Amino acid sequence: MPNSEFSIHNSELAVTVHAPATVANMVCGFDVLGFSLAAPNDVMHLRLLEQPGVVIINEDDFGLPTEPTRNVAGAALLAMLRAVPEVPGVEVRIRKAIRPGSGIGSSAASAAGAVVGLNQLLGNRFSKPQLVEFAMFGEEVASGVRHADNIAPGIYGGVTLIRATTPTPDVVPLDAPPLFVTVVHPQIEVKTSDARQILKRQVSLQDAIRQWGNVGGLVAGLLKHDYALIGRSLEDVIVEPVRSILIPGFREVKDGSRAVGALGGGISGSGPSLFMLSQDEATARAVETVMRDTYQRLGLEHHIYLTTINPLGCQIVETA
Amino acid sequence: MPNSEFSIHNSELAVTVHAPATVANMVCGFDVLGFSLAAPNDVMHLRLLEQPGVVIINEDDFGLPTEPTRNVAGAALLAMLRAVPEVPGVEVRIRKAIRPGSGIGSSAASAAGAVVGLNQLLGNRFSKPQLVEFAMFGEEVASGVRHADNIAPGIYGGVTLIRATTPTPDVVPLDAPPLFVTVVHPQIEVKTSDARQILKRQVSLQDAIRQWGNVGGLVAGLLKHDYALIGRSLEDVIVEPVRSILIPGFREVKDGSRAVGALGGGISGSGPSLFMLSQDEATARAVETVMRDTYQRLGLEHHIYLTTINPLGCQIVETA
Numbered sequence: 148m149p150n151s152e153f154s155i156h157n158s159e160l161a162v163t164v165h166a167p168a169t170v171a172n173m174v175c176g177f178d179v180l181g182f183s184l185a186a187p188n189d190v191m192h193l194r195l196l197e198q199p200g201v202v203i204i205n206e207d208d209f210g211l212p213t214e215p216t217r218n219v220a221g222a223a224l225l226a227m228l229r230a231v232p233e234v235p236g237v238e239v240r241i242r243k244a245i246r247p248g249s250g251i252g253s254s255a256a257s258a259a260g261a262v263v264g265l266n267q268l269l270g271n272r273f274s275k276p277q278l279v280e281f282a283m284f285g286e287e288v289a290s291g292v293r294h295a296d297n298i299a300p301g302i303y304g305g306v307t308l309i310r311a312t313t314p315t316p317d318v319v320p321l322d323a324p325p326l327f328v329t330v331v332h333p334q335i336e337v338k339t340s341d342a343r344q345i346l347k348r349q350v351s352l353q354d355a356i357r358q359w360g361n362v363g364g365l366v367a368g369l370l371k372h373d374y375a376l377i378g379r380s381l382e383d384v385i386v387e388p389v390r391s392i393l394i395p396g397f398r399e400v401k402d403g404s405r406a407v408g409a410l411g412g413g414i415s416g417s418g419p420s421l422f423m424l425s426q427d428e429a430t431a432r433a434v435e436t437v438m439r440d441t442y443q444r445l446g447l448e449h450h451i452y453l454t455t456i457n458p459l460g461c462q463i464v465e466t467a
Numbered sequence: 468m469p470n471s472e473f474s475i476h477n478s479e480l481a482v483t484v485h486a487p488a489t490v491a492n493m494v495c496g497f498d499v500l501g502f503s504l505a506a507p508n509d510v511m512h513l514r515l516l517e518q519p520g521v522v523i524i525n526e527d528d529f530g531l532p533t534e535p536t537r538n539v540a541g542a543a544l545l546a547m548l549r550a551v552p553e554v555p556g557v558e559v560r561i562r563k564a565i566r567p568g569s570g571i572g573s574s575a576a577s578a579a580g581a582v583v584g585l586n587q588l589l590g591n592r593f594s595k596p597q598l599v600e601f602a603m604f605g606e607e608v609a610s611g612v613r614h615a616d617n618i619a620p621g622i623y624g625g626v627t628l629i630r631a632t633t634p635t636p637d638v639v640p641l642d643a644p645p646l647f648v649t650v651v652h653p654q655i656e657v658k659t660s661d662a663r664q665i666l667k668r669q670v671s672l673q674d675a676i677r678q679w680g681n682v683g684g685l686v687a688g689l690l691k692h693d694y695a696l697i698g699r700s701l702e703d704v705i706v707e708p709v710r711s712i713l714i715p716g717f718r719e720v721k722d723g724s725r726a727v728g729a730l731g732g733g734i735s736g737s738g739p740s741l742f743m744l745s746q747d748e749a750t751a752r753a754v755e756t757v758m759r760d761t762y763q764r765l766g767l768e769h770h771i772y773l774t775t776i777n778p779l780g781c782q783i784v785e786t787a
Binding site for chain 2: 175176179308309321348350351352353356357358362363364368371379380382385
């Protein structure tokens with residue numbers, strides 16, 4: 148029996164969304180800078196339901212929960228549905244390509260893709276800042292913290308700055324120049340909670356000044372399309388020295404990548420993935436070789452992605 | 468007797484330079500962001516000498532030293548002359564309008580104006596980064612530290628970011644939108660050394676992250692000409708809470724200025740001057756009234772400057 152209040156105008160019945168991987172903590176920009184990758188992407192199909200609630204169907208082998216309150220996409224969709232009481236429910240089928248625990252925003256992709264998809268079904272009534280807030284409920288399920296480091300670039304695309312998180316996330320999209328990104332995911336586990344715990348609660352004022360000089364330089368380099376300045380600014384004197392010890396091969400990958408011409412890079416999110424930025428594809432391929440050689444020598448299984456910064460974020464690829 | 472090696476081509480015999488006041492430590496941008504003011508300006512006349520050394524002639528009542536090694540302009544000129552052994556000497560007459568100890572870059576104006584003037588006499592053979600380095604020898608005389616916080620905006624004009632100071636200052640000019648600046652100099656003394664000593668050597672990681680989010684936001688706001696973002700980013704959770712207690716009237720001026728529409732502002736350099744940025748002149752005038760009322764009520768003598776950001780820095784205004 149159709150719900151009499153359920154009337155969605157100018158909208159589709161079903162959508163397919165590509166939800167990209169994202170890199171948070173862009174070297175010096177710990178907790179504030181992140182960007183969206185052109186690949187890998189999760190694929191999500193959403194359709195409105197006439198019965199209330201959220202239905203999750205996993206189409207991959209990751210064994211993620213299907214109970215909406217325990218599922219990242221589910222929690223984000225439930226938060227969004229609370230804002231549209233006239234809409235009863237939604238079904239989402241998820242085929243994840245972004246491996247959970249890889250450090251390239253797997254949970255954020257599920258949350259961001261879900262809310263972008265539902266928003267399309269609702270006639271795009273919500274703004275990007277609102278979508279970020281809904282999606283953060285998903286991140287809360289994944290990590291216990293309602294952070295937007297990966298959500299913001301997932302929804303805005305490109306490179307984003309989160310100037311501040313309170314009272315609400317202040318997301319600033321940064322119009323970056325074309326950049327090639329080489330990402331390596333060594334198959335080791337780094338728990339976000341461990342990566343958080345290892346951080347010092349206090350830092351020296353001198354290091355903090357160096358860091359905010361670099362953040363300023365990186366933002367300016369991106370907006371001015373000044374590759375050399377981007378490269379000089381990709382320096383982290385606070386988090387990387389501590390966290391990099393959790394990641395075998397870090398130093399070899401970083402130094403080797405710089406040696407073959409990469410602008411710079413570091414830990415993606417809280418790891419274990421590492422990313423390197425390059426101005427051209429040939430350099431990004433040389434970085435790929437450095438990464439492969441390093442982890443083959445260490446005898447560690449790994450995946451490598453050679454991709455670009457994705458200026459668009461989550462994309463509706465099909466409607467019906 | 469003319470020195471046989473002394474041949475300067477394409478150059479003038481004498482120049483007049485306007486050397487502007489500058490604001491360092493642009494709220495969140497402690498030690499990294501600064502800008503140049505359209506007024507006040509020191510006026511400096513320089514001419515090459517055939518006898519070796521630097522001759523200082525003070526044309527104001529500030530009683531500054533005339534011995535070159537103890538004079539800010541003198542030390543900067545001596546450093547520069549060491550790089551041009553074929554040039555024997557230079558005379559500089561200085562009429563300062565920027566009161567020493569005011570916190571708006573009085574010493575930097577002397578140093579920057581001197582090297583810009585001498586560079587013109589030498590046919591502009593030195594680059595801006597080189598001029599910054601010469602002028603920093605002047606700052607060393609003034610404060611014991613070879614810092615570039617005021618030198619960089621004095622030489623580049625506009626708003627500058629000093630991304631890093633080692634190995635050499637990495638100065639990034641930021642193309643800011645038009646901004647009105649109201650500066651008040653209450654006639655109290657705040658020693659730079661005291662203002663340094665009061666700072667905490669350690670800061671919390673949480674505050675540091677908030678600060679570098681704001682630095683990123685301020686740089687983005689300036690480059691994107693986004694006044695609202697500039698306003699939101701003018702927040703300092705690290706230095707201002709400590710240093711503002713040294714400046715009577717700080718809270719009244721800041722809150723009152725925001726209430727009449729200023730984008731924001733704070734302590735200029737290490738004080739005692741305060742500055743506020745506004746998008747239009749009417750607001751900057753309303754800020755002037757807030758400042759005047761505050762210091763009249765407190766019974767403190769004060770100077771107020773209502774000016775703009777000077778996109779040019781030190782300027783050659785006359786050659787002969």
